[in-house]
Amino acid sequence: MVDQLEEIRRRVDIVEFIGQYLPLKKAGRNFRSVCPFHSDKDPSLMVSPDKQIWHCFGCGAGGDIFGFLMKKEGLEFPEALAQLADRAGVELANRSRDWGMKSKLFTINDLAAKFYEKYITDTATGRQAANYLINRGLTAETIKAFQVGYAPAGWDYFAKFIERRGYTKEDGEKAGLLVRRNQNVMDKFRHRLMFPITNVSGQVVGFTGRVLDAKDQPKYLNSPETPIFNKGRILYGLSITKEEIQKSDAVVLVEGQMDALSSYQAGVKNVVASSGTAFTGEQLETLRRYAETLILALDADSAGSEATKRAIELASAKDLDVKVALLEGYKDPDECAKADPAKWREIVGKAVPIVDFYIDYATKKFGNDSVPAKKKVVAEVLPIVALLDSPVEKDQYIKQLAKSLNINPDNLYEALSRAVSGKGNKLPAKSAKEPVQPVLDRSDWLEKRILGMVVAQPDRLEGITTELVADLLVTKWAKKVYAELKNCYTGGEFSLDNLLAKLDYPDRVILLENLMTVEEYYANMPSSDVDQELRFYVNLLKQKNTRVALAEINRQIVSAEKSGDVAKLQALLEEFNHRF
Numbered sequence: 001m002v003d004q005l006e007e008i009r010r011r012v013d014i015v016e017f018i019g020q021y022l023p024l025k026k027a028g029r030n031f032r033s034v035c036p037f038h039s040d041k042d043p044s045l046m047v048s049p050d051k052q053i054w055h056c057f058g059c060g061a062g063g064d065i066f067g068f069l070m071k072k073e074g075l076e077f078p079e080a081l082a083q084l085a086d087r088a089g090v091e092l093a094n095r096s097r098d099w100g101m102k103s104k105l106f107t108i109n110d111l112a113a114k115f116y117e118k119y120i121t122d123t124a125t126g127r128q129a130a131n132y133l134i135n136r137g138l139t140a141e142t143i144k145a146f147q148v149g150y151a152p153a154g155w156d157y158f159a160k161f162i163e164r165r166g167y168t169k170e171d172g173e174k175a176g177l178l179v180r181r182n183q184n185v186m187d188k189f190r191h192r193l194m195f196p197i198t199n200v201s202g203q204v205v206g207f208t209g210r211v212l213d214a215k216d217q218p219k220y221l222n223s224p225e226t227p228i229f230n231k232g233r234i235l236y237g238l239s240i241t242k243e244e245i246q247k248s249d250a251v252v253l254v255e256g257q258m259d260a261l262s263s264y265q266a267g268v269k270n271v272v273a274s275s276g277t278a279f280t281g282e283q284l285e286t287l288r289r290y291a292e293t294l295i296l297a298l299d300a301d302s303a304g305s306e307a308t309k310r311a312i313e314l315a316s317a318k319d320l321d322v323k324v325a326l327l328e329g330y331k332d333p334d335e336c337a338k339a340d341p342a343k344w345r346e347i348v349g350k351a352v353p354i355v356d357f358y359i360d361y362a363t364k365k366f367g368n369d370s371v372p373a374k375k376k377v378v379a380e381v382l383p384i385v386a387l388l389d390s391p392v393e394k395d396q397y398i399k400q401l402a403k404s405l406n407i408n409p410d411n412l413y414e415a416l417s418r419a420v421s422g423k424g425n426k427l428p429a430k431s432a433k434e435p436v437q438p439v440l441d442r443s444d445w446l447e448k449r450i451l452g453m454v455v456a457q458p459d460r461l462e463g464i465t466t467e468l469v470a471d472l473l474v475t476k477w478a479k480k481v482y483a484e485l486k487n488c489y490t491g492g493e494f495s496l497d498n499l500l501a502k503l504d505y506p507d508r509v510i511l512l513e514n515l516m517t518v519e520e521y522y523a524n525m526p527s528s529d530v531d532q533e534l535r536f537y538v539n540l541l542k543q544k545n546t547r548v549a550l551a552e553i554n555r556q557i558v559s560a561e562k563s564g565d566v567a568k569l570q571a572l573l574e575e576f577n578h579r580f
């Protein structure tokens with residue numbers, strides 16, 4: 001596997017590869033471009049041909065060719081690997097044997113999208129179907145942007161079409177577009193508006209067919225799951241809207257396809273639809289790659305549902321900042337966006353943090369004057385508060401909730417600690433799932449910068465050898481790199497290649513990226529100034545560690561005070577005085 005990765009990296013030149021996506025301009029030894037991953041006017045993204053690494057000085061994104069393709073196209077690593085292996089002409093040893101079958105299914109679904117699109121523009125019944133959408137407020141441009149088509153009313157128009165293209169009826173069945181009834185194989189979608197569903201790369205994987213005549217049932221008909229169509233993974237519209245999502249760093253989640261189309265048309269283009277299925281962790285994982293803020297645009301019925309709460313819980317666990325767009329009396333986003341596009345933009349712009357929404361929602365639903373009502377409100381809101389990471393935020397919301405219910409906040413703190421420990425509550429606390437890692441906001445950045453500076457000029461290790469000790473380092477990456485660096489350095493002649501050879505794949509890429517950043521950053525700085533800056537950073541790291549240790553002892557002191565453990569309190573105070 002590692003050999004294959006290296007072989008691909010050797011054969012695919014990063015400058016040439018990224019140059020296909022972005023206009024690269026030579027700048028010294030490196031190349032530069034405007035970054036596609038954040039709103040950027042300056043050429044902050046840099047590509048190094050020597051290290052075969054890219055890095056953006058604006059948003060901090062970076063990596064190798066695999067990382068770039070994954071981020072740009074929103075792919076998983078195996079998908080990026082397969083694409084780049086193809087490009088490099090490297091045969092992957094464990095490549096799945098069903099690749100041939102999958103690529104056939106992609107082709108048939110793609111043919112189908114073109115077939116349905118041709119029918120909507122070139123036939124009389126197709127144009128009637130398009131008019132149905134236009135009468136409901138969609139424009140021809142929107143219909144075209146989302147490649148909406150029309151499936152003709154006959155039994156086997158599509159079946160015959162793919163046979164003429166050299167595919168069998170069995171192929172059509174496997175692609176989910178033909179169905180077998182007794183001995184006959186026929187078109188699954190007949191006389192319906194066809195909404196192609198694509199994966200993040202824009203390949204068509206299935207369809208939703210919507211009825212045109214109210215008497216036809218079911219109203220929505222979906223492609224079945226196939227080897228290329230996994231309903232829990234797909235988000236409707238993402239391949240079309242992903243750049244808008246990236247740019248705005250926020251994604252608006254709606255329920256139906258019509259909601260997505262209308263929103264897009266009204267100018268809120270950073271939108272995706274969950275298409276009726278329950279929202280999954282995989283979908284959130286995908287969205288997380290494009291944006292940090294998730295704006296739920298739900299109608300009032302779904303807002304309080306278990307499925308929504310589950311989605312919020314999942315989203316919080318993935319560190320998405322969740323907000324709610326309040327529909328203000330409109331039935332759904334589709335209705336609002338069509339009736340008043342400006343209003344829709346305003347509603348999304350004014351989306352409120354999730355806890356504010358639930359406090360408001362629950363007090364409206366249960367009232368806030370009787371004791372039982374207050375209890376119900378607390379039961380509804382506290383589990384959401386428990387999901388918050390920041391103690392400051394938690395505190396703020398506890399006070400807010402206490403005030404709106406006119407109760408003593410102390411009671412809520414108690415209830416919250418019960419909610420966090422998971423007793424009597426459906427939503428598990430976030431901390432219960434993941435052991436708390438001592439992640440110290442900027443430490444990660446500091447450690448990378450420090451190690452990058454040292455690796456760029458290993459002699460610098462001498463100057464800081466008493467200050468920079470392994471215990472100061474927090475992240476796994478830094479611990480590993482530091483240990484190997486020391487080994488290589490004390491082991492005689494230092495060479496970067498030897499150090500890189502000691503590191504595993506992603507660790508190596510991270511180090512190279514840092515090295516490139518450091519070289520670029522300090523290119524014109526006198527060496528003595530760089531040394532000074534390095535000492536400054538090491539000191540910063542030390543101070544940070546001290547502060548964290550201090551906070552931890554403080555926390556223990558408070559808890560010892562509360563429990564009245566005098567002996568422990570004394571020991572802690574002694575330690576405190578001794579250390580600080």
Ligand SMILES: [Zn+2]
Binds near residue numbers: 040044057
């Ligand atoms: Zn960037």
